[in-house]
Amino acid sequence: MGDTDDRLGYDMAFQSESASMYHFHVADDHPLFRNAILEVIKRHYPDSVVGQSMDLDSAIRDLEKNDETDLLLLDLHMPGSQDLFGLIMVREKFPSIPVAIISADEDADTINRAMGHGACGYIPKSCSPQTIYDAIHTMLNGDRWVPDELHNSLTPVDSEEKDLAAKIATLTPQQYRVLCYLREGWLNKQIGYELGITEATIKAHITAIFRKLGITNRTQAVIMLSKMSLKDDVVS
Amino acid sequence: MGDTDDRLGYDMAFQSESASMYHFHVADDHPLFRNAILEVIKRHYPDSVVGQSMDLDSAIRDLEKNDETDLLLLDLHMPGSQDLFGLIMVREKFPSIPVAIISADEDADTINRAMGHGACGYIPKSCSPQTIYDAIHTMLNGDRWVPDELHNSLTPVDSEEKDLAAKIATLTPQQYRVLCYLREGWLNKQIGYELGITEATIKAHITAIFRKLGITNRTQAVIMLSKMSLKDDVVS
DNA sequence: GTCTATGTTCTACTAAAGTCGTATGGCATG
DNA sequence: CATGCCATACGACTTTAGTAGAACATAGAC
Numbered sequence A, B: 001m002g003d004t005d006d007r008l009g010y011d012m013a014f015q016s017e018s019a020s021m022y023h024f025h026v027a028d029d030h031p032l033f034r035n036a037i038l039e040v041i042k043r044h045y046p047d048s049v050v051g052q053s054m055d056l057d058s059a060i061r062d063l064e065k066n067d068e069t070d071l072l073l074l075d076l077h078m079p080g081s082q083d084l085f086g087l088i089m090v091r092e093k094f095p096s097i098p099v100a101i102i103s104a105d106e107d108a109d110t111i112n113r114a115m116g117h118g119a120c121g122y123i124p125k126s127c128s129p130q131t132i133y134d135a136i137h138t139m140l141n142g143d144r145w146v147p148d149e150l151h152n153s154l155t156p157v158d159s160e161e162k163d164l165a166a167k168i169a170t171l172t173p174q175q176y177r178v179l180c181y182l183r184e185g186w187l188n189k190q191i192g193y194e195l196g197i198t199e200a201t202i203k204a205h206i207t208a209i210f211r212k213l214g215i216t217n218r219t220q221a222v223i224m225l226s227k228m229s230l231k232d233d234v235v236s
Numbered sequence C: 001g002t003c004t005a006t007g008t009t010c011t012a013c014t015a016a017a018g019t020c021g022t023a024t025g026g027c028a029t030g
Numbered sequence D: 001c002a003t004g005c006c007a008t009a010c011g012a013c014t015t016t017a018g019t020a021g022a023a024c025a026t027a028g029a030c
Helices: A032-044 A056-067 A085-093 A108-116 A127-141 A160-169 A173-183 A186-195 A199-213 A217-226 B031-044 B056-064 B085-091 B108-116 B127-139 B159-169 B173-183 B186-196 B199-213 B220-227
Strands: A023-027 A049-053 A071-075 A100-102 A121-125 B023-027 B047-051 B071-076 B099-103 B119-125
Touching: A023 A032, A023 A056, A032 A049, A032 A127, A032 B119, A049 B199, A056 A071, A056 A085, A056 A173, A071 A085, A071 A127, A085 A100, A085 A160, A085 A173, A100 A108, A100 A127, A108 A121, A108 A160, A121 A127, A160 A199, A173 A186, A173 A199, A173 A217, A186 A199, A199 A217, A217 B220, B023 B031, B023 B056, B031 B047, B031 B127, B047 B056, B056 B071, B056 B085, B056 B173, B071 B085, B071 B127, B085 B099, B085 B159, B085 B173, B099 B108, B099 B127, B119 B127, B159 B199, B173 B186, B173 B199, B173 B220, B186 B199, B199 B220
Parallel strands: A023 A049, A023 A071, A071 A100, A100 A121, B023 B047, B023 B071, B071 B099, B099 B119
Antiparallel strands: none
């Protein structure tokens, strides 16, 4: 399986596939599909390093340790990463790391918006291993990849949605966590218990969130975020 | 009642339709399109009576006076009738009156759900006068009408959405009005001012709404309703 | 007519939300 | 190492949200 180079180059173009040691991270809370991805990676990039996580926080911690990750494969729906928000946060924190979305949701609008928010690819979970490999290979070369039928139909994302994404991206990690619970209709007291801090602190975070989003109460926050939500997935 | 002429031609204007006197109501806050509909009706059903309104409350008042209305043409988006909620309320209050949705929104999912919530037809605003006539004619005969391309692809509405619609339908008119403002992120004080009653009364209504919807606070209400919202229309 | 049932309205109360000021610790810059 | 910046955390206060209970009106039912 070839020799490996410790000193990984910054430029993928130099590296032939067999000789390259890539650094992947697979973030998906669904074990079956995570394994499917791992199979593909191990088969085609046996010398690569693969981080794994089941929620957004773990993924971010791992990326912080490995800031040279070559490709993040991110599920659209896992704890802390509903809809496009996880993608937005990761793109903000690690602009240089390419992010491929993997999701059961094959809706054209969803794929289009994921790409518009900075994903370098979108892999529907129904794809064959061969297709998954094609996609990963393409993205490691610095190109974008979407399912064939959408190749020529990508359109720019609504500017209002872009604005909102930019505001979300300014939230601190803790603020973002609080917002995730707020969005689900939790009370401040409940959020505080969940995060292990007092209700007073939750309120402080929430006030800060409102300022950043340009709103004045939680109801408006939910309204604002719901405008950015995607179609519901099919429960599999 | 009923029309006896099934022969449709391009200049059929004065055939046996002229002998029947239908009762229409056109509810649309966009004057241009309201007039377009009126043109079609006056041309093909010159003896008919046509009520008009620019918001849901006026429409309902008119329907109460004319409980034998043969067809209500309802815009999806006007004051008091965002998304499918207006349709749901009207179908609950007047189950015997056929409702045709007219809207600029031509999304298949939107059309499908409107039909699933009891509309007898869906007329995209891009339709020609001739097509509008075809649609109205079909619906007056008791048949349903949707754009050709969707004729065979209507699917049942999600049961959860049906449940929610049933709950919404139990709201009193005033409760529904309050809910419309709540949904937009207004404060109780503001809603009270708008409706000309005290904040205390708004609160009482809101508590009643929560009970009917099976929730405990306004944030959950917004979340619940947002699951039922449609794709945003293009602003024309 | 009386008697229910229901919608609307309100007062008085409790609970939750939201703001302000402040303190601490990490971390980068000069 | 001193300084400033910022994320995080908390307590005290004010404002808004939400509940309980009752008064009043109206429409049917008996």
